[in-house]
Amino acid sequence: MTTDELIIATCLRAGKIMVENGSEISRVDDTMIRIAQNAGVIQANTYVTITGVMMSISGRNATQIASVNKRTIDLEKVAQVNQLSRTFADQQIDLPTLYAQLGELDGASRSFPLWLQLVGAALVSGPLMIMFRHETINTWPTIIIGTLGYLVFYLLNRYLKIKFLSELVAALFIGFAAEWAYQVGWGTNINDIIIGALMPLVPGVPLTNAVRDILAGNFVSGPARAVEALISAAALGFGIAVVISIF
């Protein structure tokens, strides 16, 4: 590989990892340009959208595209790329090392284990139900149904790989479980249980990134993310609406 090609490949790899794991676009742009500048390129051009990353160096022939096919949420990786870019800027590592380490980072899975994520879901659903509704009677049903709902979403998303379908099924599950808890007499208010149990599935990352992207002037990616958040919210809403219409 020539130096130009290596610079472009490194920037693209960094950009691709960041977009895949839920970074906002302006940060991706910034990181890629920084890496290029620290590698000695005076003027680099990047074009970043949520489905693909492109980069060229002004005045040279090399231009490459990296497509982004899967998108997950793993902010640890975004922070890691940021960290690597900083160490490269401090000249602690050279370009081939950066390229290799980005490759390692891409392959490694650093997400929290499933049980810890389930604890997270429990911590989100119960406390938010109490905060929103100012009552504590339904805390336990909410925590358990919220955790199981997140488990359903996680497993389906892992094997089906269709996020919106997994959300719909998880919402259906939460609705039926809440109705069951109410019928059995375990919970006293079905609305509160559903509100709390749905909170771990809220599309927080696409929503926040949509706002930030639009404010930064990225009118391709911002609205696209807003649509993603809207479809997620609609999937959750449909699931609950079905349950409410049945009972």
Place this chain on the structure above:
Amino acid sequence: MDTIGQLLLAYVAVLGFGLIINIPRRALNIAGWIGTLTWGFYLIVQVFDGGVVLGSFVGSVGIGVLSNVAAHYKKMPSIIFNIPSLVSFVPGSQAYQMVRNFALGKYVTAMGFTLQVVMITGAIALGFLIAELLNRLISFCILQWQRMKIE
């Protein structure tokens, strides 16, 4: 007592959402504190009868500014702090009531809740915008101050 309980719950909820979206371990605590502080701002607005919309606005301005400070301090991207802290401000209750009333065919009530959801979301977005402005202003002031010190 009730207030302390609410603040504690806000911390716990932010921590939980941080675990779900997998933010770095050393950012969890600070994100939790930002969530607690901004929920405190929200509660203060509620004491003065400010309403949910104004409360969310003040909260999201707080989140935007504090996340930026934390991002500089920890040298991490600021979204790591502001996405989890925002979870307590999501209009989940209103959004649920909207869906429920649409499903039950009570369209007038449903439209009321829809407007609430739109206004709260808008307030949060506007809060981020103002926070961005404040962040620029703060970094500008720091830059000027450093320049004055050097001269």
